[in-house]
Amino acid sequence: MESLLSLVYSLMDRLLPLSFAEPAFMKRALLAVLFVAPAAAAVGVPLVQFRMAFFSDAIGHSAFTGVALGVLLGIHPLLTMVAFGLFVAYAITLVKGRTGLSPDTVIGVFFSTVIALGIAIISAQKGLTRNLQAYLYGDLLAISGVEVLWMSALSLAVAVYLFLAYNRILLLGVHEEFARSLGVRGRALEISFSLVVALVVTTAIRAVGILLVTALLVVPAAAARNVARGAATAFWIAIAISLASGLAGIAASYYFDTATGATIVLFTAAFFALTALLRLARGETT
Amino acid sequence: MTSRLAPFHTLEIRDLSVRAGGREILSGIHADIRCGEVTALIGPNGAGKTTLLLAILGLVPYAGEIRFCRAEEHGKGTPRIGYVPQRIDLDRNAPMTVLDFYALSSQRFPVFLGRSRKSRADAEAALNRGGSGHLIDRPLGKLSGGELQRVLLALALRDNPDILLLDEPVSGVDASGEELFCDFLDQIHRESRFSLLLVSHDLSVVTRHADRVICLNRSIVCQGATTEVLTPETLCAMYGSGAHLFSHGPSDGHGHLHGEKNE
Numbered sequence: 306m307e308s309l310l311s312l313v314y315s316l317m318d319r320l321l322p323l324s325f326a327e328p329a330f331m332k333r334a335l336l337a338v339l340f341v342a343p344a345a346a347a348v349g350v351p352l353v354q355f356r357m358a359f360f361s362d363a364i365g366h367s368a369f370t371g372v373a374l375g376v377l378l379g380i381h382p383l384l385t386m387v388a389f390g391l392f393v394a395y396a397i398t399l400v401k402g403r404t405g406l407s408p409d410t411v412i413g414v415f416f417s418t419v420i421a422l423g424i425a426i427i428s429a430q431k432g433l434t435r436n437l438q439a440y441l442y443g444d445l446l447a448i449s450g451v452e453v454l455w456m457s458a459l460s461l462a463v464a465v466y467l468f469l470a471y472n473r474i475l476l477l478g479v480h481e482e483f484a485r486s487l488g489v490r491g492r493a494l495e496i497s498f499s500l501v502v503a504l505v506v507t508t509a510i511r512a513v514g515i516l517l518v519t520a521l522l523v524v525p526a527a528a529a530r531n532v533a534r535g536a537a538t539a540f541w542i543a544i545a546i547s548l549a550s551g552l553a554g555i556a557a558s559y560y561f562d563t564a565t566g567a568t569i570v571l572f573t574a575a576f577f578a579l580t581a582l583l584r585l586a587r588g589e590t591t
Numbered sequence: 592m593t594s595r596l597a598p599f600h601t602l603e604i605r606d607l608s609v610r611a612g613g614r615e616i617l618s619g620i621h622a623d624i625r626c627g628e629v630t631a632l633i634g635p636n637g638a639g640k641t642t643l644l645l646a647i648l649g650l651v652p653y654a655g656e657i658r659f660c661r662a663e664e665h666g667k668g669t670p671r672i673g674y675v676p677q678r679i680d681l682d683r684n685a686p687m688t689v690l691d692f693y694a695l696s697s698q699r700f701p702v703f704l705g706r707s708r709k710s711r712a713d714a715e716a717a718l719n720r721g722g723s724g725h726l727i728d729r730p731l732g733k734l735s736g737g738e739l740q741r742v743l744l745a746l747a748l749r750d751n752p753d754i755l756l757l758d759e760p761v762s763g764v765d766a767s768g769e770e771l772f773c774d775f776l777d778q779i780h781r782e783s784r785f786s787l788l789l790v791s792h793d794l795s796v797v798t799r800h801a802d803r804v805i806c807l808n809r810s811i812v813c814q815g816a817t818t819e820v821l822t823p824e825t826l827c828a829m830y831g832s833g834a835h836l837f838s839h840g841p842s843d844g845h846g847h848l849h850g851e852k853n854e
Contacts, residue, residue, distance in 0.1 A: 354685055405612070471701035472694070479681070479692065479731070483743070486648050486674035487696045530686055534730055539686035540703035 310450045325559040333453050334445045334565065338551035340456040341509045342521060342569070344463040346547035348505050349522035350529065350540050351471070354478040357502070358523045359409055360397065363416040364506045365518040367393040370423030371507070372440050377426055383452075386440070387507045393419060394503035398496050443514030443566035445555070452511060459508050466501050474498055475536065513566030521547070524573040531580035546576045601626045601670065601754055601786040602647065607655035609642050616642050619810050620655070624754065627784040631791055631801035631817070635830055638808045640790045641677060644756045647788070648674055659754075670754055673747030673785075677758040679739065683732040689742055690714050692731050696746070717745040721775045737768025741775065748779060758790045769793075773800065794821065 314332050325331055352361060371389030375382030393415060401411045427434065439447065473494055476484040485491045502522075510518050525543040533539035554569030561568075602624035609617040617639040624630050632640050645651045659670045693714035694706040711727075718724045723741045726734065734742065740760055747755060760776075761769040773796060780787060791797050797804060797817065804820040806812035806829055813825055 354682060467703075468701055471703060472696070472698070475687070475691075475702065476695040479685075479687075479695075480676055480679050482645060482648070482650055483674065483676050483679070485650050486672065530684055533686040534688060536687050536691040536702045537705055 307450060310453065323556075325556055330446050330448075331555070331559065333448050333450065334555055335552070336453045337445060337448050337456050337512055338555060338569070339548070340453070340460040341505075341512050342547040342551035343544045344460040345505050345509050345518075345521040346525040346543040347467055347540065348463060348502055349524075349526035350543050351474045351478060351498070352502060352522055353526040353530065354475065355498075357408075358519060359412050359416075360394075360499070361502055361506055361522050362519045363397065363412045363419070364390050364394055364503045365510060365515050366416060367419045368440060368507055368510050368515050368518075369437065370419050370426070372437060373423045373426040373430070377430060382440075383511075386510070387504065390503040390507035391500055394499040395496065398499045402492060402495070440510060441515050442564055443510065443512050443517065445512045445565040448511060456508060456511075459504060463501060463505060466497070470494065470497065513570060517566055517570045520570045520573060524570070524577055525550070528573070528577040528580040531577070531584040546573060550576060601660060602788075603656075603658040603660065604647075605656040605658070607643075607646060607653055607657065609639070609646055609651055609653045611642075611651070615809070617646070617653075617807075617809060620807075622805050622811060622814060624786050624788055625803065626786055628802040629780065629787045629789060629800050630803045630805060631789050631797040632805050632807055633791060633794070633797060633829070634807035634812070640807055641758055643807065644674070644758055644788070644790065647754075647756060648672060671750050671752045673750070673752030673755040675740065675743045675747050675755075675757045675760060677790075678736065678762055679743075681732045681734075681739070685730075685732045687731045688728050689718070689726050689731055689734070690728060692742070693717070693746060697749070713749065714745075717749050718742065720748070720779065721745050722771070735764075735768065737764040737772060740764060740768075740772055744772070744775070748783075751783060752785055754786045754788065756788050759792065760789065761791070761793060761796060769796070776800070794826075797821070 313336065314329060317326065317332050317335070321335075326335060352358065367390050368386045371386035372382040374380075374389060375385030378385065397411055397415050400406075400415075401408055404411070427437070473484070473489045476487065476489055477491055477494055481491055505522070506518050509521050513521055525546040526539070528546050529539045529542035533542050550569050550572035554572045555565055557563070557572070558565040558568040604620050604622045604624075607617060607620040608615060620643065632643065634640055642651060646653045647657060690706055690711060691702050694702050694710040697713055698707045698710045700707070714727060715724055718727055718741075721741045721744060723738065723745065726738055726742060729738075731739070731742070744757075744760070757776075761772055764772060776787075777800065789797075789801065798821060801817045803815065804817050805814040806820060806825055808829055812829055813820055
């Protein structure tokens with residue numbers, strides 16, 4: 306494992322002879338962004354079409370409780386965070402399907418329940434707050450080699466999933482019954498997509514934090530919508546924006562000494578503003 | 592063609608009922624869809640018309656039986672059902688062209704890797720059939736109601752369905768769009784002879800196109816040949832006294848019927 310990483314580091318020294326990329330922690334941060342940002346943006350494109358930004362936010366905030374649970378139970382908080390995120394995603398999707406309530410109602414109920422549970426645990430356990438800081442704001446520069454490997458595995462898994470399911474997900478997003486009449490298994494697909502989103506969100510939290518994780522999924526996709534007409538263009542523009550923002554954000558945060566996650570999100574927001582202006586300039590308002 | 596049933600039924604619905612949320616939406620439905628015929632499904636709002644289509648598609652749970660029977664000319668196996676849903680609320684800004692939309696269900700590899708040459712050729716052929724080939728590279732969300740209906744119909748017809756289900760195909764479509772759609776439907780129906788089940792509020796469309804009519808209001812009100820069923824009495828029973836019929840006069844050979852629903 307470690308030897309594989311050091312091989313990658315020496316390769317990066319050759320390819321990126323930049324002063325800010327010299328320390329090993331910077332290399333890990335760069336690798337983490339290269340893996341996580343495009344995965345988040347790619348999942349974000351159908352997520353935006355499904356109007357699931359609020360869902361992604363709820364999963365992000367469930368991580369808060371996941372971490373608290375981990376500390377409480379003496380399990381590594383990363384594991385409980387991912388597991389709890391997957392559980393909440395599954396529960397929301399299931400309850401939504403069974404009750405027929407509107408998505409934002411169901412998500413709103415889960416969102417507050419989960420946060421309340423997290424606060425209850427934290428308030429009972431003194432000294433937990435310090436532990437949570439890294440998760441609230443993200444701590445890209447403190448990412449370990451193992452986490453980088455986990456992120457690479459995640460981005461590979463997301464790529465495979467989207468390769469297999471992307472068409473059906475988009476079709477389901479256009480019209481549920483029409484998609485199902487063409488043989489798309491709606492419920493199974495909805496659950497699998499929710500779980501993939503939960504996996505991406507909980508992983509990306511390490512990079513940009515609970516408060517900003519939704520931005521990593523939603524903003525590049527939203528910016529791509531401003532300028533793309535076709536499905537393929539939208540997908541690749543979102544990924545390009547996420548990569549450019551990730552790399553620029555790391556570099557800028559190094560020179561200006563700002564929080565890395567927040568700096569990355571600011572770059573995605575700048576891309577959104579730019580594409581929105583382009584759209585206006587082309588005279589498209591609706 | 593040897594068949595025990597005459598005329599041949601594509602679809603036999605026996606004692607069908609659908610419940611949702613503790614409420615009976617449909618009950619005691621007995622109906623047949625005949626092979627190659629156009630059957631219109633009419634009834635007031637909330638009568639369960641769309642639910643019946645979804646039951647036929649197997650998309651809602653139901654009690655009772657829906658039997659599919661295949662004419663010999665169509666070969667063995669389960670019949671293919673094409674479906675065009677009621678007016679779709681499209682995401683107007685969705686980055687998706689008509690070709691993208693078509694490719695979603697016609698190619699195995701994801702659309703973000705591009706569209707196969709076969710997808711484009713198939714989409715062109717299907718769209719050209721309905722005179723809407725020029726729409727192929729237009730964004731799906733920017734189509735007019737009539738254009739979208741024709742794109743959806745082209746897609747539903749792609750796999751040569753044995754049964755085609757159309758849910759309010761001309762609602763929200765202007766008069767010229769409606770005429771285009773109906774002409775296209777007539778033409779392809781003559782060519783392919785699929786069984787067509789058409790939900791419509793527009794009685795002029797029904798009288799012009801349907802061989803048989805099923806009147807539905809939670810259960811079957813009546814069914815039979817179009818001319819027998821569409822009487823002022825049945826319409827009055829279904830829609831209330833606001834429904835009326837009038838003829839365009841002797842110069843118009845087939846005498847259109849118009850129904851209007853007054854709340």
